[in-house]
Amino acid sequence: MLLKSGVGYGVRNYWEVTKPKIWYLLVFTALASAVIASRISGVDADIATWILLLASVTAGSAGANTVSSYIDRDIDALMERTKHRPIPSKRIDAKHALYYGLILIAIAMVTAGMINPYALMLMAFGIFDYVVVYSKLLKRRSSVNIVLGGFSGGVPALIGYVSITLAYIEVGIMLALLVFLWIPMHIWSLALRLREDYSRANVPMLPVVTSTSTSTRIIAATTLLMVAFSIGLAYTGYFKYLYLIVAGVSGVIVTAMSIQLLLRPDEDKAWRLFKFSSPYLTVLFIAMMVDVLI
Numbered sequence: 220m221l222l223k224s225g226v227g228y229g230v231r232n233y234w235e236v237t238k239p240k241i242w243y244l245l246v247f248t249a250l251a252s253a254v255i256a257s258r259i260s261g262v263d264a265d266i267a268t269w270i271l272l273l274a275s276v277t278a279g280s281a282g283a284n285t286v287s288s289y290i291d292r293d294i295d296a297l298m299e300r301t302k303h304r305p306i307p308s309k310r311i312d313a314k315h316a317l318y319y320g321l322i323l324i325a326i327a328m329v330t331a332g333m334i335n336p337y338a339l340m341l342m343a344f345g346i347f348d349y350v351v352v353y354s355k356l357l358k359r360r361s362s363v364n365i366v367l368g369g370f371s372g373g374v375p376a377l378i379g380y381v382s383i384t385l386a387y388i389e390v391g392i393m394l395a396l397l398v399f400l401w402i403p404m405h406i407w408s409l410a411l412r413l414r415e416d417y418s419r420a421n422v423p424m425l426p427v428v429t430s431t432s433t434s435t436r437i438i439a440a441t442t443l444l445m446v447a448f449s450i451g452l453a454y455t456g457y458f459k460y461l462y463l464i465v466a467g468v469s470g471v472i473v474t475a476m477s478i479q480l481l482l483r484p485d486e487d488k489a490w491r492l493f494k495f496s497s498p499y500l501t502v503l504f505i506a507m508m509v510d511v512l513i
């Protein structure tokens with residue numbers, strides 16, 4: 220029975236406004252990067268660092284998503300995909316959501332600062348890039364909004380890495396870059412499937428402002444670039460054969476899906492590529508973690 224009033228109802232709404240199904244993976248990339256950092260460098264962080272990392276990236280992602288939901292409340296009300304969210308559906312007062320998001324961001328900054336200055340600086344950058352650069356400045360103005368806004372997506376992985384060590388920092392940067400390169404396939408396949416929705420809200424996502432053939436060509440090209448980079452990671456000497464096999468097999472699958480979308484574009488193929496994108500990234504990070512742990 221879905222609660223329609225009372226404490227449980229409020230808690231559910233304040234949980235939902237943070238877009239938890241998104242930040243689960245953001246937090247996972249941060250923790251996975253921290254495990255990789257720990258094993259590659261041999262640094263054994265204390266439990267407090269792990270708890271602070273979990274708290275800061277969860278609060279930072281949840282807070283940034285909540286503030287972006289406040290910023291996007293007008294366009295969210297116009298899109299089928301988002302109009303039932305807590306703010307447009309008036310289950311949470313917009314201003315209350317803003318204050319809530321800002322409190323979460325404050326918690327993220329304090330806990331990141333308790334880890335080290337690098338985590339704090341990266342947290343500030345990641346939140347600024349997503350809330351200000353992407354949500355406030357670019358999302359409604361530029362068809363390449365996710366390029367500059369995409370840096371934020373890779374930041375949790377880098378925060379996870381620097382929370383443990385700066386040794387072999389190139390690995391942390393490569394993990395963040397992998398996420399960054401993954402974003403175009405992730406969002407542009409969704410935007411292709413929901414182009415009418417985005418068009419109604421005047422959000423110039425690339426598939427809205429370009430033809431289907433152009434956007435599917437760009438999706439296929441960015442997917443190939445991401446797959447090549449992911450397989451290249453296997454030859455850096457930090458990971459072993461399991462990751463190479465997983466990156467190879469999953470890379471072939473996601474490449475085939477993007478080429479199928481290019482050759483015979485339709486909404487189902489776009490949706491399937493979008494839905495495959497998150498498990499794909501998850502599996503890559505799991506394989507890297509297992510490779511450094513065994």
Ligand code: HEM
Nearest residue numbers: 240241244245248300365368369372373398402406494497
């Ligand atoms: C600028 C960068 C990004 C944009 C514009 C973006 C956009 C989106 C959008 C519009 C959705 C659908 C949300 C919904 O309808 O509930 C979504 C889902 C999701 N995003 Fe992203 N995303 C970005 C980066 C990321 C990053 C970096 C991660 C994690 C590393 C991520 C993880 C997810 C997950 C797990 C979902 C749910 C997927 C599903 O429902 O199967 N996103 N994203």
Ligand SMILES: CC(C)=CCC/C(C)=C/CC/C(C)=C/COP(=O)(O)OP(=O)(O)O
Nearest residue numbers: 241279280283342345346349371372374375
């Ligand atoms: C360091 C740190 C914590 C950084 C924050 C990283 C972060 C929250 C990235 C979120 C990326 C994302 C899911 C965007 C959703 O786009 P959208 O707002 O266009 O999606 P929507 O249309 O579903 O609202």
